[in-house]
Amino acid sequence: MEQLDTAYVIDDDKIFTYALSRQMKLVNFSRSVMVFHNGLEALKHLTPAMASPEELPSLILLDLNMPVLDGWQFLDEFTKLRPNKKIRIYIVSSSIDPADHERALRYESVSNFYIKPISKTNLLEILSHMTLH
């Protein structure tokens, strides 16, 4: 299976991001994984990279419940950026509230919603979906 270039993980749970990035490495998910602990950190990194598409990630795994700038606010800000590269966003959250799922899928940039914990199978599923399209 093809490998992705850069993937972002945006989540404030440090244990989760550690475990997730290790699993991503194990399945050869992407050439690099960048971890941000809230939406604002990620946004600060994304905004200056807008001009150079090669620096932009092709995928973002995004948590919803975070301090400073949460997943929703990140999505709102991200939509305004209008990147000239296809960036797919997958929500990875502990929320089982159906209202959150519906709301997330209303964002055009959101491809799917995964409930934690995320398994190796889930990662491979995302990867095959990404490389097919």
Added chain:
Amino acid sequence: MQTRLELYQLVTPLAELGIWERNLSTGKVFWNEIIRQILEVDEDFQPGSQTNIRFYKDTDRVQSMIESVIESGKPQQAELEMVTALGNAKWVKVRMHIRSNEGSGKLLYGTLEDVTAEVDAKLLLQEREQRFSKAFNYAPIGMALVSLKGEWLKANPSLCGMLGYSEDEFMGRTFQEITFPEDLETDLEQMSHLLARDITNYSLEKRYYHKNGHIIWALLNVSLVRDERENPLYFISQIKDITEQKKNTGIIEAQNGRLLNFAHIVSHNLRSHAGNIYMLAQMILGENDQAEKDVLTGMLADNADSLLNTLDELNEIVKINNEGTTHRQVINLRKEIERTANILAASIRAEGATVTVQGPEDISILFNPSYFESVFINLISNSLKYRHPDRPPIIAITVEDIAEKVQITVADNGIGLDMVLHGHKLFGMYKAFHGNADARGMGLFLIRNQIEAMGGSITAHGNPGEGMTFTIEINKA
């Protein structure tokens, strides 16, 4: 003459009109065939002056009628009950008059009609009206007759009690006048459907204004009464007071909302930890390097720790909502706020902060004392924690009397918060906004729960760089 008599003989049986005559001197009586039919006597029956009267139930009344006609010379008529020769009860209409005949003296004459069917129908109608009027006047729910234009025609005592108007006061008004404006259109629309025969009745929940101005929630049921030619006459409205029910439904809905929200919080927080534990365990099992295994095991232990913390915190919230109301005491606001601020005296001094408490000294509320402490310690220490670096903190606490409620504001000159960005989740669980290491996002969530458990509310406003103001509203003791 001959033709007229013939016609008369034809018409009399057609009209079922009994005709009789009695000669007061001779006692001789004439009955036509119809009279015999009404009385159910056979052809051989010989009427006599006394035998005739005995058919009537109220013989005295017939006797006095006869006497009155004889005395006054004016005709009389009456509807009377009688029992026929075969024992059947009947209502008859009796007309009588008197005339003098030169040859034979005074003659009493008249007619007799069987009106049993008409009288029965009339009595039935009277009974129904009486029954309706009893049901109307003693009904435990409000009832009214309303004209096609909406004017009150009749209102029962229950409705008068419910809406505060006497029946006379109702008479000058329309239902439109005392209907809550937002609910009027639906009612009028249904009314027109009823008039157009699209429906036979309708029910709706609507609001009326009580005479005192407050709102009464009611369940209204309306039907339309038409005359025998199907022309609409008036509406019958049944109006049930459901204000209390509405209030309770509101409380239950709010409670359910809070419960569902709490269920989501519990699920979310437990899942975060459980998910991590699962992932870490999987990784430990698949790891060959001992040093890496040790790192992962350490993380697993940390995670188990924070899972227990989370459980304690969730338990705390459940306790607030369960036990809060059972430990309420009368609390003097000014005194207790000043006492609580004093607990933080050391931190206040260390930050060079000024805390002022203003407002009337005699206002008290019913509140759980430890929650009260928790609320003000949290608010004051938040103001100290999020102070502006360029100026000493000023925390102004004001108590204000607003009608049945008390308003307490806690205003600071700290770094404030972007309310557009964060306002909606300020009081949420595990929400921290400034990236402070010691901010766990529990304080405001806890005190909101504590205040709501006491029947109060808390709101916030503020601007980045300009400070925050928290406003608490609660009923007076």
